[in-house]
Amino acid sequence: MAYSEKVIDHYENPRNVGGFDKDEEGVGTGMVGAPACGDVMKLQIKVSEDGIIEDAKFKTYGCGSAIASSSLITEWVKGKSIDEAQEIKNTDIAEELALPPVKIHCSVLAEDAIKAAVTDYKEKKGK
Amino acid sequence: MKNPFELFGLEPNFLLNVQELSQKLRSMLQAVHPDRFASASDQEQLAAMQKTTQINDAYGILKSPVRRAQALLQLKTGIDGTGEVTVKEPMFLMQQLELREELESLANKKDMNGLMDFAEQVESMENKQIASINKFFDQNELETDKILAEIHKLQFLRKTLIDIEVAEEKILG
Numbered sequence: 001m002a003y004s005e006k007v008i009d010h011y012e013n014p015r016n017v018g019g020f021d022k023d024e025e026g027v028g029t030g031m032v033g034a035p036a037c038g039d040v041m042k043l044q045i046k047v048s049e050d051g052i053i054e055d056a057k058f059k060t061y062g063c064g065s066a067i068a069s070s071s072l073i074t075e076w077v078k079g080k081s082i083d084e085a086q087e088i089k090n091t092d093i094a095e096e097l098a099l100p101p102v103k104i105h106c107s108v109l110a111e112d113a114i115k116a117a118v119t120d121y122k123e124k125k126g127k
Numbered sequence: 128m129k130n131p132f133e134l135f136g137l138e139p140n141f142l143l144n145v146q147e148l149s150q151k152l153r154s155m156l157q158a159v160h161p162d163r164f165a166s167a168s169d170q171e172q173l174a175a176m177q178k179t180t181q182i183n184d185a186y187g188i189l190k191s192p193v194r195r196a197q198a199l200l201q202l203k204t205g206i207d208g209t210g211e212v213t214v215k216e217p218m219f220l221m222q223q224l225e226l227r228e229e230l231e232s233l234a235n236k237k238d239m240n241g242l243m244d245f246a247e248q249v250e251s252m253e254n255k256q257i258a259s260i261n262k263f264f265d266q267n268e269l270e271t272d273k274i275l276a277e278i279h280k281l282q283f284l285r286k287t288l289i290d291i292e293v294a295e296e297k298i299l300g
Binding site: 037108109112 | 209
């Protein structure tokens with residue numbers, strides 16, 4: 001299967017690989033996995049006091065499309081409010097990366113990851 | 128069409144004897160071998176070919192613990208557990224991420240002995256996971272959500288084991 005140029009670009013030069021201390025204040029961690037292909041994705045956001053995502057990092061073990069989807073979404077969420085970040089749709093990611101139908105789930109995973117990270121952030125903050 | 132267990136004349140149980148399974152495979156494949164149908168009609172040859180495919184497909188399901196568990200779940204509850212879903216269990220996934228990180232580091236160091244030890248460790252986790260899936264089927268506790276969650280965990284461990292093999296093969300060249 002041929003990957004699109006954008007997927008290859010993100011795969012070869014992934015943005016924002018890494019992580020934050022999950023116990024640090026303002027950090028939200030989203031952990032998601034896709035059993036069918038065994039992909040595991042960790043996506044973390046660092047949120048300012050006024051609810052803006054200042055930084056985002058990811059670590060993904062999976063195929064090129066999964067890595068590209070998580071790389072892209074970390075770029076997109078930076079500077080967005082947590083509510084705006086939650087509105088990102090997997091279809092936007094799939095379209096941007098020109099993912100073929102069999103790889104759509106990789107973009108779903110990235111969407112689920114950012115949602116999980118925001119949920120984790122809110123839960124931590126609520127405590 | 129018969130389900131894979133029926134096709135192989137097995138009770139629909141999760142645990143099975145792998146040796147017995149491969150023996151059965153051999154004798155079943157022999158019975159439909161093209162040599163036996165050299166002088167048979169086109170129709171009979173075609174039927175034998177189709178049967179061969181069915182046997183091989185069923186064997187593929189039965190020999191894989193993941194696919195066997197999915198087939199058994201489907202058989203007993205009608206639930207299809209093969210779809211693409213997202214798992215969100217932080218503790219389990221963090222552990223899986225750590226396993227992949229360890230694998231990555233061993234692979235980068237080309238540490239063959241370390242990889243073999245690591246494979247043993249993950250295999251023992253896989254065996255535990257298989258045992259816990261078996262418990263559900265064995266006691267006929269067909270809580271589908273729980274069984275599905277256990278099968279999902281097995282899928283992640285299996286993926287790590289496949290990646291270990293790939294890493295080992297890369298080192299061996």
